[in-house]
Amino acid sequence: RELRNVIEYIFVMRGEAAGINASHLPPYLLTAADGRKTTITAQPRQLASKGKQAEREAIENVIQRLGSSVEGKKQAATELGISIATLYRKIKPYDL
Structure with a gap:
């Protein structure tokens, strides 16, 4: 926690x-x-890359679990505590 x-x-x-x-x-x-x-x-770049990696893994895990349909992504966004627009914005650079 x-x-x-x-x-x-x-x-x-x-x-x-x-x-x-x-x-x-x-x-x-x-x-x-x-x-x-x-x-x-820790160097700032290392922290940034670890943060991005953790974010990518979290998004990927939720999408794998809930599915990549529009409804699955809406549920994923809700579970992650972000808007659907933010989820799509974060998915794009990670090529998920």
Whole structure:
């Protein structure tokens, strides 16, 4: 549940910007238990590619499960919490 909350936070804070970086993480993740700032070592491109890969896999899994018909895609969009237009926009670059 916490991972889902962090991912939702990132997508809200990221807006329309391409990729994600440490500035998009919730502040509590950037502070160690003893109060010192932690260092994020992953490169921004790696984070962006992992985010895109996770998004692609999520969309692909839902479409495989619900079907690629118009009705299946409507259900997939609802399940993913996005509009049908957003789903189609995200499907196109992934060639799903």
